[in-house]
Amino acid sequence: MQTLSNMELHTLSRRDFLKLSASGALGFVLAEMGLGSALAAPPTSQGRIVFSGVPLMDAPSFNAKELMKFGIDVAVPLQGEVLGDEGYGNPFNTTWYQIENGYAYSGWIHPVETLYQKPVYDIRAEGRLGEVCVPFSITRLDPTVSARKGYRIYYGSVHWVKKIVVTREEKSIWYEIYDSELQTSYYVPHYDMRIIPDEELTPLSPNVPNADKLIAVDLATQMVTAFEGTTMVFSSRCSSGGKGTRTPKGEFSTYHKGPSIHMTNQDEEGVENYYHLPGVPWTSFFTSEGNAFHGTYWHNDYGRPRSHGCVNLASPDAKWLYRWTNPVVPLGEDYLHQPGSGTRVQIV
Numbered sequence: 001m002q003t004l005s006n007m008e009l010h011t012l013s014r015r016d017f018l019k020l021s022a023s024g025a026l027g028f029v030l031a032e033m034g035l036g037s038a039l040a041a042p043p044t045s046q047g048r049i050v051f052s053g054v055p056l057m058d059a060p061s062f063n064a065k066e067l068m069k070f071g072i073d074v075a076v077p078l079q080g081e082v083l084g085d086e087g088y089g090n091p092f093n094t095t096w097y098q099i100e101n102g103y104a105y106s107g108w109i110h111p112v113e114t115l116y117q118k119p120v121y122d123i124r125a126e127g128r129l130g131e132v133c134v135p136f137s138i139t140r141l142d143p144t145v146s147a148r149k150g151y152r153i154y155y156g157s158v159h160w161v162k163k164i165v166v167t168r169e170e171k172s173i174w175y176e177i178y179d180s181e182l183q184t185s186y187y188v189p190h191y192d193m194r195i196i197p198d199e200e201l202t203p204l205s206p207n208v209p210n211a212d213k214l215i216a217v218d219l220a221t222q223m224v225t226a227f228e229g230t231t232m233v234f235s236s237r238c239s240s241g242g243k244g245t246r247t248p249k250g251e252f253s254t255y256h257k258g259p260s261i262h263m264t265n266q267d268e269e270g271v272e273n274y275y276h277l278p279g280v281p282w283t284s285f286f287t288s289e290g291n292a293f294h295g296t297y298w299h300n301d302y303g304r305p306r307s308h309g310c311v312n313l314a315s316p317d318a319k320w321l322y323r324w325t326n327p328v329v330p331l332g333e334d335y336l337h338q339p340g341s342g343t344r345v346q347i348v
Helices: 006-011 014-023 026-032 315-324
Strands: 046-049 054-057 066-070 075-077 080-083 095-099 102-105 109-112 128-132 136-140 149-154 158-167 172-179 184-189 193-195 213-218 223-228 231-237 250-253 256-264 276-285 292-295 311-313 344-347
Touching: 066 102, 149 184, 149 276, 158 184, 158 193, 158 256, 223 315, 231 315, 256 292, 276 315, 292 315, 311 315
Parallel strands: 213 344, 292 311
Antiparallel strands: 046 075, 046 109, 054 066, 054 102, 080 095, 095 102, 128 158, 128 193, 136 149, 136 184, 158 172, 158 276, 172 184, 213 223, 223 231, 250 344, 256 276, 276 292
8 A cells, every 4th residue: 555645645636536537547647656666565574485486687678688587485585675567468567576696576576574473272152363473384184294285375375263173182273264255164283373463353444434435346446546535545456357357337335245265266167267365355245246346466467357257456555445434344254244344435
């Protein structure tokens, strides 16, 4: 998310934003304000390679000399970011990460950290939300290191922790997480997951009337912008639906939400590319077909359409919108459906 100065907030009103969007000049004005350049998530200490074969080049260009290829899920040190070639099909992202003696395109690297945690024993009966705080963690079907492996869960994904389990024989501590889509429990080493404090889930701008809140999505520039009255309070690059799965245009509202959703298309007929995405964080649905704003851990290529109809955001940005929009999901609830409620969404 871009942090906006007071001058910037008052320079571009909601009316200005909508006029510029309709005229096609929005991208130019955002660039003048410092918001139209590459908005890949800022570099952290590490990056996870999101697919096998990502090249490391000797310069920030796809035409440079290739030094090597990375394997999937390898965590690499990020030493900085530079501007280089724009991504394939993404004119808004020209950010490359410097890695040792070379450069790799940022859209193919998920910024991550390795932040091992101490155990939290205060797990309520209804459960608590846990966020993966390492590049990835391999779950187990039982709380032992020798148990059969479950699926991998990735940095920034969010899961329901149902209880904490201490295995005395191994002297190990595990969180039991529950996947409601698969109706299966998995076990995660406690040090790989951060229990999210309740204060991180409180609503943002609760005193602003919901009628004064608006989320504007501009598909041409792949921008999500939030307004309180006429003041812009949030702006971020996104990835909307790609060819064949386009994000719908029109007026909507965020009337059903959940902090952790297992997204899959396995039940859809005629689908060739199946996906299973457990723990998709901070999901604010705006249609009954499942279109939503949500965090994304499987790419970092914001600025070009590439989703299955949702509006992909970096997880911190999705969390901000989740906390800012109505309805407010009570602590301990995994999903809230309130037709007729929600914060307004305009997609053009």
